[in-house]
Amino acid sequence: MRRALRDPSFTIGALIVLTVVGAALFAPAIAPHDATAATLRSRLAVPFSAGHPLGADAIGRDILSRIIFGARISLTVGLASVAVAVVMGTLVGLVAGYFGGVIDAVLMRSADIQLSFPFILLAITVIAVVGPGLWKVILVMALTQWVQYARIVRGQTLSLREKEYVQAARGLGATHARIMFRHILLNALTPITVLATLGIANNILLEAGLTFLGLGVDPTIPSWGGMLADGRNYIERAWWVATFPGLAITVTVLGFNLLGDWLRDRLDPRMRT
């Protein structure tokens, strides 16, 4: 732990992530204003003006408060989508790697297709049909991303199932489930953790992009992507409306990327740069 604290990747990354998580958890307590209340008097109020440290948007909503509440959306989407994808991918990858055969073949072919179909086109198609929404966005991400986790777990399982300690466990009469979860999965956790951390950063960016296009979360909920879409329309008159939410996204994503990089260096010395 002391060594970790001396690594700037870890300290800066952890500090950023903790701050964002804190903001999301205690949003109602720390936000200076109601994030959805429109006040005509403060329309496009400049930063540092009375009561609005980061200014206000076109209908007078406080930007700082909206950024604080927006952290909830970004974190929910980032964490939930990766969690669902990891669970799905791990289960399929374990089974495919352990038993092989048809399951394995189907998995690898669907992985090929998913890898060649860009997420945004898939999301456009699906959202065009089911309509936008927080949970729909999370599910679309999870359904398109579980394959990358499945591939990693499958690869690890293929090499681990031949190891002597696994053979020994089998000889002692351990069930398939016990071998898979207890003996193989625990050893495959390292690469998944790294990939998942970087995946959270990636999905926060994706959600902001989808919401910016009007294909993400409900525009009435304060979210960073939605704020940027608003700000784009006022770029000629009010730079702050688009600038601050974008900074919030960048810093948050940077935090997760730093943690992911640090984890990769720590857990997998071969990938150390």
Added chain:
Amino acid sequence: MVTFLLRRLLQSVFVLVGITLFVSFTIRLSGDPAVAMFQGSSAPTEEQLALIRERLGTDRPFVEQYLDFVVGALRGDLGTSFRTGGPVAAAVAARFPATVGLALAALGISLTLAIPLGVWAARRRGSQVDLTIRVVTLFGLSFPNFWLGIMLILIFGVQLRWLPPSGYEGPISFVLPSLTLGLILASSTTRLVRSALLDVLGEQYVVTARAKGVREKVVVYRHALRTALIPVVTFVGLQIGGLIGGVVIIEQVFAWPGLGSLALNAISFRDYPMLQGTITVLALFIASINLLVDLSYAALDPRIRYA
């Protein structure tokens, strides 16, 4: 080599069939387009609906409709737009150059930046230069592309008034959107060039070349970089899909007349043939680039050709 070519071609066809099937099927799930066409106007009678279904061909079984679409697409016919009544293929063809031009310009910018920067960082591993490049590219990976686009508009379009802030006003309009996408793509590519070159610089043939007294420039550029570019080419191929995704978003930021805005407009007007046509053409473009990348990869590395 022939077996490899055939196998790879077959795989592309397989992927395209998978994608078009998925898109057609998903779009059909969204309900009756005949009803959608009457949205906002007075309720249609059952006869009106039946007439429109017949005209659109949506009264026939899904398999038949899909096969029709495939046969038409092979002849360059992507169907008729619900909204304009004109051929989808013509609308897509008119927008295609703007989107592909943007993607290629971005790719060019990213490679022009990434290869020299990656080489520079790798040759001075651990130095101040290396650290700076690593920190800057990490920031680059964390930027939302559309925010970078908005900031570039703010600085060069609104404040300095050097460049057109949006729309298409001739080649000069390419600068800001392609720079936005290129800078972000350059971040990940620079990191990859750096680590690929570091790997290769440790190889025995590089050590041998150095021991023979070959000049450092020749060792790095002629001997090492060539091998290091193999994973870079693969990576660039894998990034094409993501790059097209980026273009779709960036087109909205810059009011760019490309396929992305065509697809997004099609969604808001429930113009399903237009959406299906646009996505099919984008998927075809991505699949072709991936095919080209795989073939050039095989040309670069004999181990793949004969595997």
